[in-house]
Amino acid sequence: MLIVKKFGGSSVADKDRIFNVANRCIEDYKKGHDIVVVLSAMGDTTDELLEKAEQINPCASKRELDMLLTTGEQISVSLMAMAMGALGVPAVSLNAFQVAMHTTSQYNNARIKRIDSERIRHELDSRKIVIVTGFQGINKYDDYTTLGRGGSDTTAVALAAALQADACEIYTDVDGVFTADPRVVSNAQKLNEITYDEMLELASLGAKVLHNRSVEMAKKYGVQLVVRSSLNKSEGTVVKEEVKMERMLVSGVAADKNTARIAVVGLQDTPGIAYKIFSVLAKKNINVDVILQSIGRDGTKDISFTVERGNLKEAVDILESNKGRINYKSIEADEKVAKVSVVGAGMISHAGVAAEMFEALYNVGVNIRMISTSEIRVTVLIDEQDVDKAMRAVHDHFISD
Numbered sequence: 001m002l003i004v005k006k007f008g009g010s011s012v013a014d015k016d017r018i019f020n021v022a023n024r025c026i027e028d029y030k031k032g033h034d035i036v037v038v039l040s041a042m043g044d045t046t047d048e049l050l051e052k053a054e055q056i057n058p059c060a061s062k063r064e065l066d067m068l069l070t071t072g073e074q075i076s077v078s079l080m081a082m083a084m085g086a087l088g089v090p091a092v093s094l095n096a097f098q099v100a101m102h103t104t105s106q107y108n109n110a111r112i113k114r115i116d117s118e119r120i121r122h123e124l125d126s127r128k129i130v131i132v133t134g135f136q137g138i139n140k141y142d143d144y145t146t147l148g149r150g151g152s153d154t155t156a157v158a159l160a161a162a163l164q165a166d167a168c169e170i171y172t173d174v175d176g177v178f179t180a181d182p183r184v185v186s187n188a189q190k191l192n193e194i195t196y197d198e199m200l201e202l203a204s205l206g207a208k209v210l211h212n213r214s215v216e217m218a219k220k221y222g223v224q225l226v227v228r229s230s231l232n233k234s235e236g237t238v239v240k241e242e243v244k245m246e247r248m249l250v251s252g253v254a255a256d257k258n259t260a261r262i263a264v265v266g267l268q269d270t271p272g273i274a275y276k277i278f279s280v281l282a283k284k285n286i287n288v289d290v291i292l293q294s295i296g297r298d299g300t301k302d303i304s305f306t307v308e309r310g311n312l313k314e315a316v317d318i319l320e321s322n323k324g325r326i327n328y329k330s331i332e333a334d335e336k337v338a339k340v341s342v343v344g345a346g347m348i349s350h351a352g353v354a355a356e357m358f359e360a361l362y363n364v365g366v367n368i369r370m371i372s373t374s375e376i377r378v379t380v381l382i383d384e385q386d387v388d389k390a391m392r393a394v395h396d397h398f399i400s401d
């Protein structure tokens with residue numbers, strides 16, 4: 001079997017953890033399997049590197065940030081190869097250039113386009129464990145790129161697809177995918193299995209246990225994932241197309257603080273206004289999420305929407321510099337907001353989930369600012385300070401022990 005195993009930052013945070021991971025990989029290697037390991041940077045390395053950059057130049061270019069951030073993963077892979085060497089097992093570490101992990105050119109948020117597998121195959125054929133840097137790629141300018149925070153999961157799935165691996169295991173610091181973040185909701189339950197679609201919603205809505213693109217890619221290439229703990233041997237959660245279990249109404253609750261709200265107030269109530277606003281933002285690659293438009297009154301209307309928090313300033317600047325073209329009275333920006341979502345495939349055939357969610361929030365006095373729904377999800381935008389309380393209330397309402 002060829003097994004891709006990905007370990008997150010906390011799983012390789014120090015010497016003991018590195019040897020723990022090395023031993024777990026060696027166990028499968030000694031059974032005769034081919035092992036490809038994908039690693040994140042150790043512990044909080046990526047955050048620390050970002051802080052360093054901030055101290056030097058708060059407006060550093062995305063190219064230089066990627067050059068910096070990719071060093072984190074190079075440290076962990078080389079140390080892991082050394083650890084395996086110390087345990088008497090041949091291993092080789094490879095970075096994005098050595099593998100040739102081609103991505104789009106966008107720094108900080110690149111997408112994997114193609115992976116050359118010859119070098120990895122060659123190393124596996126000589127019975128080495130191959131350890132690959134997660135999160136990084138190379139673009140057409142021969143520069144490093146990164147895949148966005150949490151992107152090592154996507155590296156692992158892309159490698160599993162490219163190498164047609166028999167298994168792709170994502171090891172982390174919790175026992176699997178839970179019905180909510182177990183660090184916030186203490187009675188969250190571990191799921192034995194979950195569909196790609198539900199996992200994709202949860203990941204996109206803030207459940208950072210898997211990078212959302214990794215789930216997208218796993219679905220596209222039919223890579224079955226197992227999410228499990230690097231610290232114990234419990235079974236974990238299988239992420240796949242169809243699940244055997246009867247569908248629960250709600251499979252999970254997610255929260256996302258990486259969001260901000262912009263309201264464009266006093267717009268003319270005429271055709272083409274939404275087009276003007278969202279096209280100027282799209283041109284600068286700013287993703288817009290929940291959108292709310294008020295009913296026109298006295299010939300004017302308001303449009304509110306959310307963007308990633310890191311994009312707030314740029315989005316406001318773009319709108320201000322296009323004030324003449326869009327023609328509005330004022331802009332309100334609010335960073336202290338968060339999204340809370342319930343996700344479940346069972347919702348397709350069950351009315352009233354939204355009403356029940358609103359009731360649960362009402363019962364704990366949480367005010368809803370915006371609402372957005374799809375067939376399998378309901379999302380509300382609330383004040384950031386209410387987010388943990390809201391998560392617990394909504395989780396307790398839908399998912400009982």
Ligand code: ADP
Binds near residue numbers: 040172173176182210
């Ligand atoms: P890694 O470094 O292994 O990639 P992450 O910190 O990126 O780990 O993701 C794991 C974390 O995701 C957990 O520690 C947990 O707090 C958080 N999390 C959020 N939502 C969920 C969920 N529904 N199920 C499991 N973990 C979740």
Ligand code: ASP
Binds near residue numbers: 152
């Ligand atoms: N080290 C990167 C991050 O912290 C990538 C990852 O952990 O997946 O975001």
Ligand code: MG
Binds near residue numbers: 008150208209210
């Ligand atoms: Mg992660």
